[in-house]
Structure formats: structure tokens, C-alpha cells
Amino acid sequence: MTTRICVFEGDDAAPEAVTATCGLLTSLDVDLEFTTPHVGGHADALRAGTLPEELRSAIESADTVLFGAGSDLHATILRYLRWEYGGGTYANLRPVCHFEGATSPLSDPEGIDYLVVRENLEGLYVRAEGDLPEAAGTLDATSVGGTSLKDLGPGQYALRVTSEAHTRRFARFACETAADRVEETQPIRLTCATKSNVLPGTDGLFERTVERTAAEYDQLTYEHLHVDDAAQRLVTDPRRFDVIVTPNFAGDVLSDVGAGTTGGLGVAPSGCYGDDVAYFEPVHGSAPDIAGEGSINPTATLLSAAMLLEYVGAPAEATRLVRAIEATYRDGASLTPDQGGTATTEAFTAAVTDHL
Amino acid sequence: MTTRICVFEGDDAAPEAVTATCGLLTSLDVDLEFTTPHVGGHADALRAGTLPEELRSAIESADTVLFGAGSDLHATILRYLRWEYGGGTYANLRPVCHFEGATSPLSDPEGIDYLVVRENLEGLYVRAEGDLPEAAGTLDATSVGGTSLKDLGPGQYALRVTSEAHTRRFARFACETAADRVEETQPIRLTCATKSNVLPGTDGLFERTVERTAAEYDQLTYEHLHVDDAAQRLVTDPRRFDVIVTPNFAGDVLSDVGAGTTGGLGVAPSGCYGDDVAYFEPVHGSAPDIAGEGSINPTATLLSAAMLLEYVGAPAEATRLVRAIEATYRDGASLTPDQGGTATTEAFTAAVTDHL
């Protein structure tokens, strides 16, 4: 059966990584068909925040989406993919893994291998902001520096949201994903990272929901860390982590810290999953500073594609791709400039293909 | 003139660090008088969230406060010190500095030396949380995964607040502090770190206010980074930073990442400043796991005390203390277990005293 992939190439240097990745995917033993909608032709609509019907149907008629980092135009597409596609892609998986041979600022990055499961729709990302007096009038609950919220004067508020039903399905997805990582008899540590000490309402609900769900899985050892503490340990003791389950904004930051310890954003993949849909994107931006140089590291996009392969039911080919990337780093002769090498995007990808 | 310091010793291992620090302070050339209110005697009131008059007047009648990390009882005192004392201690300074000889997970921590200036009252810390339907009814602005906020069902909201007047005084404090760090002709880079791409209302206001204020200082070079990007660079390129100005929650996390790169929480000091008041506390918690062992690293408390000395008008003694701590790390013979040594708290402090 053919798997149809809708590909957004992105802007600046991103298309170089996406093209290399799609090229490599055709040498695998899996039947893929690519559709690459033309984003530039819809600039006006996208800039106005509307997703044109043509792009919408390209997404909807495909089995999954590979998304290259893009400029403001792509923000509209990204919003659709996260908040609307299939009812919302509510769980963002961000593996953090150090490949032998990859650069790292740590003196001992060996064996770092954990997964950040980031809540992907709610928290501070509901984009409900407004003028402060409005909120203060209706929601006054406390005071700031002796001043009641009402008396703070002009300013802005943002709403942070944790809904019960959504958090339950997210926690279920996170625990299922964690349980899937259990190999042999070794239990998996599931670390829930929140600021429930400061936010007992929203983060308290998040923490309790994750804890209660995790308790249903014998193979999972549950713990809770405050986000600041977790962030610090990602740097000082990264090997203690297996799976980190965390709200939206915290997940954004923690996964970037993790990427920083294992080779930078050039190697950090991600996948966003809903109930019956998923899309895949590198964590990095569009890298305008190196656009056109053919030097972008395609690893993040390649690893995102490996997550895609696993999702579409080709786990053996996914593993084959990851092993080839691993071998390319171990070998070390064809690394891109961000990894201290001099290889082009093309040369790196050719080396991965050779290692397949 | 005598400077009166109100000392809260904290719980678990914290008193060991505080006692050592107060002992050392008496060997400096500055006239200090310590009051140490008895917290345990007020357990019921503190647990109920009220600050007893006796503690309040001990704080108010002193010139400044040295605060050791404590349990839930101390949370009530901390809330008073942050949100009420002198109208609120609205700016939290957290220096991140690597001392030669201190442990670090980075292969090259040499020369890391920047300051995190964290907004300390607002953001997510206004503690205005409640049931979701209430907020959704009055503040509905958007939708989550195709579902309107109103239809999310039960859950919790939290308010994130950025008020104009407060942000202006905070930005002024941050820029003045940054300008004070300018040495000779080298300009200082001021990095504002927000998520204004996701929170154009609250973080947009914060970013614009800091940018506009920084523009008044010739010696400051302004830039803006998104928090996730900044977090990653704290690990991959820490020497690029001079001063980071950032909202409350982001500052909590970024400063802990910074601490992780430079020796851990055992060496991370902080000071919280209001218009006419300030209090000083190590970033770390009360370390219950090592309570009673006499092995806690007092560096974070000693460095917080150095910030206190600077605040009370004894900058020469502050510098003398920091230099002695530096020399103790460089020498390396008397480091505590968290730094790979075997010295007790007392032995480390004695070594610092010898280096004065």
C-alpha cells in the first residue's frame, strides 16, 4: 500500500534538508508518494492567517505530513497542523539522544537517551490574551506586591489552560509511549515536570492526572520534579532520564536544553500526534544564515522522517535509517559544519545512504 | 554604622550553610548585627499562611534579610519577602559564574560569567487560578484543537500578568544593573528572553518595554531571543551572554540551567530587590538528603551574603569575600562533596576565611 506524504519544504535552508531527506526515503524499502504543495502562491492568505483550501486538502488527503521549518507564512500552516488537523495533534514527542561522534558541550554525553513528551495544545499556547483590567475585574483572586490585581493599571494578561479531558488523553498517550520504550525487564522512569508548587490549580491537575495514569502501568516508575530542577538535571545528570512528561511551554524549553547537550538543534527531531493523525518536523528553525550554502545538517529532518516511518507502519525501515545515521556519526568522515565537519548536506546524506 | 541583618536559617541542611556564612561575615571589616527570629515557634500561623507580627517586625526593623532555604513554613515568609516587603522585591538577580576549580558537566566552562535578571512578582506567579468555565465564559478569545475555550469542559486556568508600570520599573532596574557591569570600553550585551512569538500580548509588552529602556543606555547592546533558543545557547554557547532579562518563570528555569553548567545549585546565589529593600537567598533548596552531615556547600549562601554586602554599602568587603571564594576553588584542597571534594562545610568555610 502506498503511503502518501504531504511535504512542506519550508524556507531559507530548510528545503535543502527536506529535499535530501525525501531523496533518501526513496532508497528505502517502503512505498511512499510525495505531494509538495506550493506555499509561495498562497502568500496573501497565509499572511492573513487563513489556510487556503488547496493546502488544506493536500494535508487532509495525505496519510501524514513532513514539515520543514518556515517563515511567518508557515506559522499559519503550523497552527492548522497543531490545533485543527484531526482535532489537534496534542502530544509532541521530542527524542533527545546522543550519537557517538556528534558534537556536545558536555564532557561526557555518552548514553544520553530520553524522550520529552510535551503537551502540545493547551497551557500558555491557547493564545487567549487581552487587556489587564478586563481580566482583573472578573478573575481577581490575589494581589501583587500588596496591590490588588484590579489596581495594577494597564497591562496584558494571558490565560494558561489545563482542561481535564484533554489532559487525560494526553497522559494516556504519554504513558503508552513510555511503556512502548520498555525493553526486557528494565523499568522505565517517567518524570513528570511541572511547577505545581506555584501553580497548584493548573499544574496540580496536570501532575495528578499523569501520576494517576502512570500508576496503571507496572513497568513505569513515576516521579515528579519541578521544571527548574528538571532543567538543571538535564545538564548535570542527563542519563537519569527516560521519559519526561511536561506541559507545553516547559516542554518547549526542556527539549531545547536537551538538544543543546546532544549536538544542538541540527540533530533534534520531533513528531506531533493526534488521535488519528500525526505530522513530523525538525525542532530547528529555517536557518536563514546558511540558506543556499548546502551546508545545513539534515539529521533533524532525517530523524523526524524515521519517526514518520514508524508511524506509517514501517518500523524496520525506521530502525534501518536511524542505524545508518548512527553509523555515519560514528564513522565521522562526513559530518556537517555544525558538527565540526566540512561535509555538505548532500555528502552527509550520501554517507547515510551508503550506511543503509 | 551598624547594619542589622535579619537571618532566617531555613530547614534541613540550610542552617549549616547559614551558620557558617554568618560566622565568616563576623571576620570581615564591616559592622553587622544579626537577629535570628525563631520560626519553629510560629508553625501554626505560618502553616496557615499568616506571617506572625513578631517575624514581620523582625524583618521590617532590619536593614536587610539573609534567607536560608526552608520547608513549607518558610513559604509564607518567602511570599511576604517577595510580594509585600517594601512593596515587593520585583527584580531577582541570579549571577551565573564559573570559578576555576568548580565542577561542571561542560568540557569548557571557563569564563562563563553572566547575570540573569528575573522579573520577580508577575507573570505566572500572581497565583490567580480557578475553574476553567469561569474564565472561559468571560475571556473567551480563541479555540483549542477546534474546540472553543467555552466547550473544553472542566479544568483549570491560571492568569499570567504583565502590567505596564511594573514592567517599566523592572526594566529600569535591569538596565541600570546591566550598565553597572560595564567595565572600561567593552559594551555589555543585554539579552531579553521571552516567548513573544506565542504571547504577543504579555511578552510583547515585556519585550518592547525592555528594548525601549535599553535604548537609553549607550553602553548596552540589545538583542531578543526566544526562551527556548536562549536555554539551548546557555548550554552550547554560554560565553555569549552578559545580562539576560526575562519574565518570572523563564528566569526561574534559565537560571537553573545556568547553575547546572557552572557547579550546580550549591554555588548559585541570588538577591531580590525592591525600591528600598532587598533580601538574599541561595537558589538551592534545603537539601534534606544531607541534613546533619555538615557537608552542605555554603558557597551559594556565601555568595548571596557577598551580594548583601554590596547592597548595604560594603562593596570592598563583598569583593574580598568573592576573591577568597575564588581562591578556595582555585586551590581545590578544601572543596565539599558536591564539588568532588571531601571537605566539611566548616572546613570549606575555614579555607575561605584563610584566603580573605
Ligand SMILES: CC(C)[C@H](C(=O)O)[C@@H](O)C(=O)O
Ligand atoms: C515557533 C514556536 C511557536 C514553536 C513553539 O514554541 O512551539 C517552536 O519553538 C517549537 O517548539 O516548535
Ligand SMILES: CC(C)[C@H](C(=O)O)[C@@H](O)C(=O)O
Ligand atoms: C520555591 C519556588 C516557589 C521558587 C520559584 O519558583 O520562584 C524557587 O524555584 C525559586 O526559584 O526561588
